[in-house]
Structure formats: structure tokens, C-alpha cells
Amino acid sequence: MEPTTRQRIADRLRTDAATASQLGEALSLPTHVVYDHLEHVSRSVGEDETFLVAPPACRDCGFDGFDDPINYPSRCPDCRSERIDEPTFLIE
DSSP, X not given: OOOOHHHHHHHHHHHSOEEHHHHHHHHTOOHXXXXXXXXXXXXXXXXXXXXXXXXXXXXXXXXXXXXOSSSOOSSOTTTOOOOXXXXXXXXX
8 A cells, every 4th residue: 555645754754854845855746735744744643753843944033933833934024034944844
């Protein structure tokens, strides 16, 4: 039986941290679709596992207090810069 997209994402995150863009490239999925799947993966990890998120961060001012860490903001709420590093995900 072929693993589902969410299973493939979870399996990838169990081996190495990755951004949604990296996951999309590895799994041939658009980045916005990966974000939708990550929301579900974060809720379905096993009891002995933890879904970790390194939040997005502004490259200009360093702001990293975004409301939704499983999202890729378009600009920084502090300095309005569009230079935002993507969040990174990992399952431990």
C-alpha cells in the first residue's frame, strides 16, 4: 500500500528538519499544499513524538513572534520587511 502524502511528509520530518518549500520540492507538491498537510501532521504525531517548529523570522529586524508558526507570513509586522525566513519543521 502506497503511503499517503501526510505519511510521506511525516516520514521525511522524522529523518531531518525541513521547510515547506524543501518538502514540496522533495515530494513534488506546491508549497501551499504542504502547509495544509503540515497542519494535520502536527496534530497526528504519535504520543511518543513531538512536532517541532522553528518559527519564521524576519531577516531585517529578527522578529520571530508570529501568531501562527505553521504558516509563512508575507511580511514582518514590526518593520514591514518581506525578507522572512520560512519556518522549519521536525518530528522527534
